[in-house]
Amino acid sequence: MIGRPNTGKSTLVNALVHxxxxxxxxxxxxxxxxxxxxxxxxxxxxxxxxxxxLHGGSSRLINRAMNRSATASMTGADLALFMVDAxxxxxxxxxxxxxxxxxxxxxxxxxxxxxxxxxxxxxxxVLENFSARGDFAEVIPISARRGTNLERLLDTIRQSxxxxxxxxxxxxxxxxxxEFRIAEVLREKMLSMLRQEAPYGLAVEVLALEKRSDLILxxxxxWVERESHQGIVVGRHGEQxxxxxxxxxxxxxxxxxxxxxxxxxxxxxxxxGDSVRALRQLGYEESL
Ligand SMILES: Nc1nc2c(ncn2[C@@H]2O[C@H](COP(=O)(O)OP(=O)(O)OP(=O)(O)O)[C@@H](O)[C@H]2O)c(=O)[nH]1
Ligand SMILES: [Mg+2]
Numbered sequence: 001m002i003g004r005p006n007t008g009k010s011t012l013v014n015a016l017v018h019x020x021x022x023x024x025x026x027x028x029x030x031x032x033x034x035x036x037x038x039x040x041x042x043x044x045x046x047x048x049x050x051x052x053x054l055h056g057g058s059s060r061l062i063n064r065a066m067n068r069s070a071t072a073s074m075t076g077a078d079l080a081l082f083m084v085d086a087x088x089x090x091x092x093x094x095x096x097x098x099x100x101x102x103x104x105x106x107x108x109x110x111x112x113x114x115x116x117x118x119x120x121x122x123x124x125x126v127l128e129n130f131s132a133r134g135d136f137a138e139v140i141p142i143s144a145r146r147g148t149n150l151e152r153l154l155d156t157i158r159q160s161x162x163x164x165x166x167x168x169x170x171x172x173x174x175x176x177x178x179e180f181r182i183a184e185v186l187r188e189k190m191l192s193m194l195r196q197e198a199p200y201g202l203a204v205e206v207l208a209l210e211k212r213s214d215l216i217l218x219x220x221x222x223w224v225e226r227e228s229h230q231g232i233v234v235g236r237h238g239e240q241x242x243x244x245x246x247x248x249x250x251x252x253x254x255x256x257x258x259x260x261x262x263x264x265x266x267x268x269x270x271x272x273g274d275s276v277r278a279l280r281q282l283g284y285e286e287s288l
């Protein structure tokens with residue numbers, strides 16, 4: 001999956017794998033790491049790589065690490081799904097398309113958010129206009145959120161998969177640990193529940209995890225970049241962090257079909273987004 005932020009890449013990965021592997025919010029730059037979503041069928045295994053939305057204009061280390069993680073994911077991939085939003089082609093799409101072209105791998109153009117087009121007849125000009133912008137093996141309009149045309153997309157993907165050994169056991173849905181997924185769900189809740197810039201300066205790390213037969217206990221640290229953000233996350237009398245934790249817990253219980261007990265601590269780590277050491281600790285080592 002490749003494209004500018006917010007086009008619906010993570011939504012599609014989750015829809016195709018039938019599980020919430022990757023977090024989704026209405027804010028751009030939600031995904032920060034490359035995350036595998038694995039779909040195993042009797043005849044074919046498709047390993048989807050969700051990636052951070054490609055973006056320019058920021059010199060922060062975290063943004064460079066995100067972009068590098070996305071471009072590195074294209075190396076060795078059999079196929080790119082280049083995702084755009086049906087409501088308009090932007091300069092951000094051009095920027096992402098350049099990265100795709102540099103990778104030189106075959107690509108499908110996936111035009112998402114079909115449901116946002118007001119009339120059926122609006123689709124044809126979009127198809128014509130968008131498909132002329134690059135060299136795409138297929139052009140497939142979908143709605144990842146509603147599930148429209150996903151079977152056709154999947155069929156076309158299946159047909160272009162090369163013969164090879166099965167890379168993952170059939171029960172594997174992702175390469176990411178439970179710690180990572182818990183941290184991500186917490187980050188998702190903060191991105192959607194907190195206002196303005198605070199959520200962009202957040203990182204979450206699950207430091208302890210205990211799996212009991214009927215209960216999972218997780219202890220998470222939420223890193224903020226500034227003292228003022230600590231108050232925003234915690235809220236008055238701790239109300240905000242309580243809401244965040246409750247909402248995360250409910251999601252996690254649905255994803256893993258287990259009861260969860262979550263504890264959180266909010267700590268300041270100044271400018272972690274520009275610190276190589278902090279980013280390594282948060283799992284960016286492969287792309288720094
Ligand atoms: N209307 C509509 N909204 C969609 C569709 N697919 C995704 N969205 C919404 O678009 C927003 C972004 O979705 P994501 O899946 O997080 O997008 P992304 O491309 O992974 O974004 P980054 O991780 O920031 O690169 C969310 O609010 C989704 O609910 C769709 O088919 N129709
Ligand atoms: Mg995403």
